Amino acid sequence: MEARLAFPQDSPPLAILSAAKIAGVPLTIDPTLASGSPPTLHLASGDFVHGVNTILRYIARAAAASSVPSFYGQDALQAAHICFVRPLILSGSGFEAACLFLDGYLVSRTFLVGYALSIADIVVWSNLTGTGQRWESLRKSKKYQNLVRWFNSVSVDYADVLDEVTAAYVGKRGIGKSPAPSLKDKEPGLKENASGQEIDLPGAKVGEVCVRFAPEPSGYLHIERYKGRLIVRFDDTNPSKESNEFVENVLKDIETLGVKYDVVTYTSDYFPKLMEMAESLIKQGKAYVDDTPKLQMRNERMDGVESKCRNSTVEENLSSWNEMVSGTKRGTECCVRGKLDMQDPNKSLRDPVYYRCNPDPHHRVGSKYKVYPTYDFACPFVDALEGVTHALRSSEYHDRNAQYYRILQDMGLRRVEIYEFSRLNMVYTVLSKRKLLWFVQNKKVEDWTDARFPTVQGIVRRGLKIEALIQFILEQGASKNLNLMEWDKLWTINKKIVDPVCGRHTAVLKEQRVLLTLTNGPEEPLVRILPRHKKYEGAGKKATTFTDKIWLEYADASVISVGEEVTMMDWGNAIIREIKTDNGTTTQLVGELHLDGSVKMTKLKLTWLPDIEDLVSLSLVEFDYLINKKKGRQ
Incomplete structure (x- = not known):
C-alpha cells in the first residue's frame, strides 16, 4: 500500500x-x-x-x-x-x-x-x-x-x-x-528530429499503439512516439549466454536513458505456452524434429536440400520431441524445425529452427527445462500474446521479416506490423555484444563499463551526458539507410551541454616543465579571483596565484627565443631575456613582465602554473579507440 x-x-x-x-x-x-x-x-x-x-x-x-x-x-x-x-x-x-x-x-x-x-x-x-x-x-x-x-x-x-x-x-x-528534446513531449504528426523526418507507423491509432524493446540479457545495453505502451521484454531464450547481471544492468541503463516503460516481461514467462505451441505445430504437420548434424543442416539450407527427417510421421516427431523435452542423449542431438519452404529464394524461410536442447541452467528458471525456443520462434509468438501492435526492429533483420509473418500465420495468431529502422554504426566501434564479450573475457578492458566501450555505462563514464545522446539519436531519425557515423558530432553536442556548467582548470606536464623566473614579478604571492570560464560566468570563479616563478610546458618553452615577447594567459605579456639549456634542452627561462604589451602582437599564448606548494598532482587519461579499423564487421 x-x-x-x-x-x-x-x-x-x-x-x-x-x-x-x-x-x-x-x-x-x-x-x-x-x-x-x-x-x-x-x-x-x-x-x-x-x-x-x-x-x-x-x-x-x-x-x-x-x-x-x-x-x-x-x-x-x-x-x-x-x-x-x-x-x-x-x-x-x-x-x-x-x-x-x-x-x-x-x-x-x-x-x-x-x-x-x-x-x-x-x-x-x-x-x-x-x-x-x-x-x-x-x-x-x-x-x-x-x-x-x-x-x-x-x-x-x-x-x-x-x-x-x-x-x-x-x-x-x-x-x-x-537542452535535449524530451521524448515524452513529442506528439504524433510532429517532426521527429531536426532533419525533418517523420515517423508514421502503418495502421497506428493514437492511444492504441504497443511497442516493445526486447534486449537479450547477454551484455550491457548499447547505442518511440505515439501515446501508447512500451514493454521491456528480456528475450532470455539462451541460458548459455544470459545472466541476472545483464538483466540488472540493462534495466539500469534504461533508467539512465530516461526511458519510461509500462512493464517488464520475460520470454521465459511464456516457456510453457511456447512448448504447447511447438507441440501443436508438430501435430499439425507444420513442424518436425530433425537430428541432422548442425554443419550439414546449414549446408542443406544454403543449397535448398530437404532434410531426411522432413517427412517423418507425426508420431515419430512427437516421440523425438519427448526425447528433447527429457534431455536424453538422443534428444540433445535433435532440434525442432518449421516446415516452411526449402526452395524459397529467401533462405530464412528454408525450414528455420524453432527449438533446441540445452542442458545449461537458466538464470531465472534453473534446470526446469532442457529445451529452449529460438528467438525467431519466440519473438512473434510473445509479441502477439502481449498485444504488441508494431515490432520495431533494425533493418539488418529485413530478410527475416517474411519468416516472422509466416510463423505468425502458421501459429494462427494476429498480425503484428514490423517497422524497420537502420542500425546506427559508429566508426572505430564494435557493437556486437558477442565481440564485446571477447574484450571482457580476455581482459582487454576493465569490464563492461570501460570508458572505451560503446555501452551506456561506458560512454557515461567517459563523460557523455544522456541529454546529448538523446539529441544525437533524434537528429539521426528513424532512417532506413545504413549509417556510419563519426563520434565527433556526438561529442560536439555534448560539449554544448556541459560547456556552460563545466569549469576550466590549468595543468602542465610534471615531467616536462620549465621554470620561468620573472625578475620584476610579485615579491610575495598575489591571489586574484578570476572566472573559470571566459564565456560562461555561470561556471563560477577560481582563485589564481601570481608569483615571480611560474611553470611552463616544455613544448612551449622550447620554441621561445631570447628577446621574444609572449603572453601568459590571464596575466599579460612578458619578455624573455635569458634561456638556459643543457645539451640543447631548455631547462630554465628568465624574463620580465611587460603588462603594457599588446596581447594581439604576440605569437605565443602560454598556459602556466605558479611555483607554489599547493599545486595538485593528477593523472589525465586519454581514451583511444579499441580497434584501428574505421569500419569493420559488427
Whole structure:
C-alpha cells in the first residue's frame, strides 16, 4: 500500500513531491486539505508524518537507506549541514537577498552540501521553481550566474522527474528542462528530429499503439512516439549466454536513458505456452524434429536440400520431441524445425529452427527445462500474446521479416506490423555484444563499463551526458539507410551541454616543465579571483596565484627565443631575456613582465602554473579507440 500525501490544493508542496519522485517513494496524492493546512504523510502502517520539514526528513532518510545514499548527506557532518527550513523568502526584498547569498555560496560548489545531490538541493530548486515567472526572469538575466548554473545542472540531471512535477503543479511545463528534446513531449504528426523526418507507423491509432524493446540479457545495453505502451521484454531464450547481471544492468541503463516503460516481461514467462505451441505445430504437420548434424543442416539450407527427417510421421516427431523435452542423449542431438519452404529464394524461410536442447541452467528458471525456443520462434509468438501492435526492429533483420509473418500465420495468431529502422554504426566501434564479450573475457578492458566501450555505462563514464545522446539519436531519425557515423558530432553536442556548467582548470606536464623566473614579478604571492570560464560566468570563479616563478610546458618553452615577447594567459605579456639549456634542452627561462604589451602582437599564448606548494598532482587519461579499423564487421 502506498503512502498518502494530503495537502491543500492551492499550495502543493513541490519539494516533497519532487524529493519523493527522485527517491522512488510511491505516493497517493490527496489534495483535499483546507487552505493553509500543513501537508501530512499517511504511512501504510497507520502512522503519519506531519509538516513539510518532517516529511522531507523522512523521505531523505528513507532514500539514503536505499535509492539515493547522498540524500541525507554522506556522513554526520553533511547531515548536520542539511537544513530543512525553507532557505528562501519567497516575497519582498528577502527573495533576492537569499538569491545573492546562494550565488556567493555556490561560487566553488556543484551541490549545496557535499559532492552529490541531497534533499537540500531539491528544497532550494523547488522553492525557486515555485515562484514561477519571478525566478524565470532572474534566471534569464546575468545577475546570479552561479545560482543559475547550479539550478540548470540539477534541472538537466533530473529533467524527467522535475518536469513532471512542475507540469502538474506549477503549470509551466519544461521549467528547468534539459537542452535535449524530451521524448515524452513529442506528439504524433510532429517532426521527429531536426532533419525533418517523420515517423508514421502503418495502421497506428493514437492511444492504441504497443511497442516493445526486447534486449537479450547477454551484455550491457548499447547505442518511440505515439501515446501508447512500451514493454521491456528480456528475450532470455539462451541460458548459455544470459545472466541476472545483464538483466540488472540493462534495466539500469534504461533508467539512465530516461526511458519510461509500462512493464517488464520475460520470454521465459511464456516457456510453457511456447512448448504447447511447438507441440501443436508438430501435430499439425507444420513442424518436425530433425537430428541432422548442425554443419550439414546449414549446408542443406544454403543449397535448398530437404532434410531426411522432413517427412517423418507425426508420431515419430512427437516421440523425438519427448526425447528433447527429457534431455536424453538422443534428444540433445535433435532440434525442432518449421516446415516452411526449402526452395524459397529467401533462405530464412528454408525450414528455420524453432527449438533446441540445452542442458545449461537458466538464470531465472534453473534446470526446469532442457529445451529452449529460438528467438525467431519466440519473438512473434510473445509479441502477439502481449498485444504488441508494431515490432520495431533494425533493418539488418529485413530478410527475416517474411519468416516472422509466416510463423505468425502458421501459429494462427494476429498480425503484428514490423517497422524497420537502420542500425546506427559508429566508426572505430564494435557493437556486437558477442565481440564485446571477447574484450571482457580476455581482459582487454576493465569490464563492461570501460570508458572505451560503446555501452551506456561506458560512454557515461567517459563523460557523455544522456541529454546529448538523446539529441544525437533524434537528429539521426528513424532512417532506413545504413549509417556510419563519426563520434565527433556526438561529442560536439555534448560539449554544448556541459560547456556552460563545466569549469576550466590549468595543468602542465610534471615531467616536462620549465621554470620561468620573472625578475620584476610579485615579491610575495598575489591571489586574484578570476572566472573559470571566459564565456560562461555561470561556471563560477577560481582563485589564481601570481608569483615571480611560474611553470611552463616544455613544448612551449622550447620554441621561445631570447628577446621574444609572449603572453601568459590571464596575466599579460612578458619578455624573455635569458634561456638556459643543457645539451640543447631548455631547462630554465628568465624574463620580465611587460603588462603594457599588446596581447594581439604576440605569437605565443602560454598556459602556466605558479611555483607554489599547493599545486595538485593528477593523472589525465586519454581514451583511444579499441580497434584501428574505421569500419569493420559488427
